[in-house]
Amino acid sequence: MRGHRSSDTEAAGTPLVLVAADQRRRTGRTPWGRVLVGVVIAALVGGAAVATAGALVSQRIAEGFAVRDATSDTAALARVVVEPALVDAIADPDAPTSERAGARARLADAVAGELRAGSAVRMKLWAADGTVLWSDEARLVGERFPLGAEDLEALQTDRSDAEVSDLSEPENRFERGHGPLLEAYQAVHTPSGEALLFEAYQRYDEVVSRAADLRGAFAALAFGTVGVVLALLVPLLLWLLLRIRSGQRARERLLGRALDAEAAERRRMAADLHDGPVQDVAGLALSLGADPATRDAAAALRGAVSSLRGSMSAIRPAAPERDGLGAALDDVCARARAAGLTTSVHVPDLVEASSAALLAVVRFVREAVANVVTHANASVVDVQVAAAPGASGAGRGAVLVVTVSDDGVGFDPVRATAPDRPGHLGTTLLREIAEDTGGSLELETAPGAGTTWRLRVPVDTEALR
Missing domain, CATH: 3.30.565.10 (Histidine kinase-like ATPase, C-terminal domain)
Incomplete structure (x- = not known):
């Protein structure tokens, strides 16, 4: 064709x-294995996302703790050690050179223990005009650098603060090579009441170490929580999947039984048609066909038999399997x-x-x-x-x-x-x-x-x- x-x-x-x-x-059929694997993967990805977010948060928290600790440590050092060791000559440009040298030596002796302990990498004492009055790095003494807005505010408000050092600034050129540093500053006063700015530089790797500890703790907590959730969820999920699959099989069995019952009823109806009306009409057509007067009626009956047999085929069709x-x-x-x-x-x-x-x-x-x-x-x-x-x-x-x-x-x-x-x-x-x-x-x-x-x-x- x-x-x-x-x-x-x-x-x-x-x-x-x-x-x-x-x-x-x-x-x-629903791929239950894939569903279960998908749930586990989703939980792990969710745990990783939570752990990553927690790591970022812990980094910020660690930085906040480090800044707070550096600020409080520097404030305590300034109040307890530095300020009692100050004399007016250290900030008086008209004082004899020997007196100023003696004032600097007195301050150096006071903070020597802190420097030897390694709690600070560098210490500086500033005048309000930006002159370095004293430092454990002698080459900085007498140099003048502009003070930042935060430094001036600390002098005026007598408060302490801390921030990550900008080592590209010229006043920090001798701190380069120590890695990232955290600088904290606190206003101190001479016996006559003149406000000076004390500044201490601490290693930033302590901040990084603390952040790593927090990240590790948070990640362990996040993945531990995911593990506990999976340990509780997977058995429940398996039980639900088994119940669903059992229900699906039960529905399939019911459908199969219904189809079998329908097929059996169709076979019965086809058998009844074949053994009853079809045989009767076929026999009548055969008997009428012998008489020339009734041949037309016999032909009509034979057509009816063909139609009935077609109906039987529709009632009980052949099954492909x-x-x-x-x-x-x-x-x-x-x-x-x-x-x-x-x-x-x-x-x-x-x-x-x-x-x-x-x-x-x-x-x-x-x-x-x-x-x-x-x-x-x-x-x-x-x-x-x-x-x-x-x-x-x-x-x-x-x-x-x-x-x-x-x-x-x-x-x-x-x-x-x-x-x-x-x-x-x-x-x-x-x-x-x-x-x-x-x-x-x-x-x-x-x-x-x-x-x-x-x-x-x-x-x-x-x-x-």
């Missing part, structure tokens, strides 16, 4: 893809043959596919042939089934390609894609079969060029609604 429609195919043009193949649409896909599709085409259409069915002798895939093929052909009988005004309908490898090669992603063609009047394919068109339930059912199996649906048609429907259904489809 396909060989007689080359011109029609050319007229139909490029196939219109109504449903694209998408394995994610396939209905089937029991009777073979070819026999099932031949039964599906009985309606077309009864309507006077020439039908042909081409199916491979061996079709390896799941029962759901075979059922999808039968449903598709049934709906497509019903559309031909109802709408196509055709004289020929051709059904072909072929196996084809998927995109990943034979055996992986393989599909059954089902083609239903007719030589009818055809139609405008745009109508098949219109979302608000009235009727066309058959087209909707064809779409649903493709969508339920994760397959694809193509349409080739044009006015006067016949119609071809082509379904590609994965051979390993597990379930069909």
Whole structure:
């Protein structure tokens, strides 16, 4: 039949893809293992996110603790050690050189223990004009540098503060090489009441070490919490998954029993028709056919017998798993043959596919042939089934390609894609079969060029609604 429609195919043009193949649409068993792994991964990712956020927070907290500790330590050093060791000569430019040297030596002796203990890397004493009055780095003494706004505020308000040192500043050139430093400053006063600024530089690696400790503690807490949650959640999740799966199996068993009961009832009805009315009418037709006067009535009765047998086929259709896909599709085409259409069915002798895939093929052909009988005004309908490898090669992603063609009047394919068109339930059912199996649906048609429907259904489809 396909060989007689080359011109029609050319007229139909490029196939219109109504449903694209998408394995994610396939209905089937829920991959519970993947669900469980996904939950565990989500929990671990969440724990990592919490730990990362906690690390950033702990860094800020550690810096805050370090600044606070440096501020309080420097304030205590300034009040308890530095300020009692100050004399007016240290800040008096008119004082004799010997007195100023003695004042600096006195301050150096007072803080020597702190410097030897390593609690500070550098110490400085500033005048309000930015002159370095004393430092454990003698080369800085007497140099003048502009004081920052924070330094001036500390002098005026008699408060202490701390910040990370900017080692690129010229007054900090001798501190370079010690790594990042934290500088803290505190206002002190000479016996005469003159305000000076005491500044101590501490190593910043203590801040980093403290932040690392906090990060480690927070990460341990975060992942420990995630571990406890997983230990409590996974058994509960497994129990719920088992319950859901058990319910799914129970529904499948109920559906199977319902289908078995329906099939048994269909077989009983078919048997009753065959053993009762069909045999009676067939016998009557045989007896009437012997008399020339009643041959017309006998012919009518024989037509009635054919109709009854067609009804029997519809009531008890061949099952693709029991009777073979070819026999099932031949039964599906009985309606077309009864309507006077020439039908042909081409199916491979061996079709390896799941029962759901075979059922999808039968449903598709049934709906497509019903559309031909109802709408196509055709004289020929051709059904072909072929196996084809998927995109990943034979055996992986393989599909059954089902083609239903007719030589009818055809139609405008745009109508098949219109979302608000009235009727066309058959087209909707064809779409649903493709969508339920994760397959694809193509349409080739044009006015006067016949119609071809082509379904590609994965051979390993597990379930069909």
